[in-house]
Amino acid sequence: MKQMEEMILREGKVLPGDILKVGSFLNQNINTELLAQTGAEIARLYEGCGVNKILTIEASGIAIAAAVGLAMGVPVLFAKKHRTSNVDGDVYVTEVHSFTHGADYGVVVSKDYLLPSDRVLLVDDFLANGNALRGLIDLCDQAGATLVGVAIAIEKCFAGAGDELRAQGVRIESLAMIESMSEHEIVFRS
């Protein structure tokens, strides 16, 4: 999506360690004009696919998932990191390794909210090493739900996980696909 690429070029900052900082518009201070465009574009890409649930992971995926859910008119479920006292005992759990925080964490979703009859669209802000995404796919598998596809705001193609998952048959739509990046240049896949 042109607007996402333009915003990355205008406001994104590449930091050491392959970090792309997009806090000014995507995942901390959220530009709601871009958010509305993002929701509408993802809804268009998955129109007619029978999606009846959006699944994301807290925290930075939630705003995008909410915009997609509002655009498609379907509920948005978010998987939680850690177990909190107001999640009932009956949950699906998966382990995810976070490079940002350098630790493993549990990701849980209540069995009441993810059902075998669900046709699920996974939504997140970033796809890089794919760990969080594989965790969400595992939660869908545990529930016996159907994975319709994945929608990502920004994919770091150079990290490889997106193409690996595509080769395994997973449909992934990324609104901006970064082939390479440095402090001086960001190159998108055309």
Place this chain on the structure above:
Amino acid sequence: MKQMEEMILREGKVLPGDILKVGSFLNQNINTELLAQTGAEIARLYEGCGVNKILTIEASGIAIAAAVGLAMGVPVLFAKKHRTSNVDGDVYVTEVHSFTHGADYGVVVSKDYLLPSDRVLLVDDFLANGNALRGLIDLCDQAGATLVGVAIAIEKCFAGAGDELRAQGVRIESLAMIESMSEHEIVFRS
């Protein structure tokens, strides 16, 4: 808001420890029809007040804040729990005590995103003891931003913080105001 009260009566579950579980429609599996109504109603309540930024706290406030931001056409900023490696050093920090998790945590927001010129609307899913809200008010004070008001999906009036803050001059609009609740009955303030 009638739709919020009706949904609480239909799907809310009161658990021991004054917990109201609304995961089926508000803060885990999000009903996007109700979410759109929530965004529109809060935008209506604060129309003409010059709000130019929504501030919330991760994670369960984000979807509601996004809906309000989309309805008002203003950016949504979320304060983060803990410090992560991709928040720059230049942040405002405040301490919040969580009863749910029984611990204190730091809440941070980048100085780049919360400005003295901002007219801020605070948004969250719940208001009970007011600790998270006081933390967000403190972040606004630190930034020299103007607090226009607060919008809450569900206020537990019996916890007292909402009325305390109103007595201090803070405008608080809560879409459902619970005077008392038990396993068998939920009573709203009229």
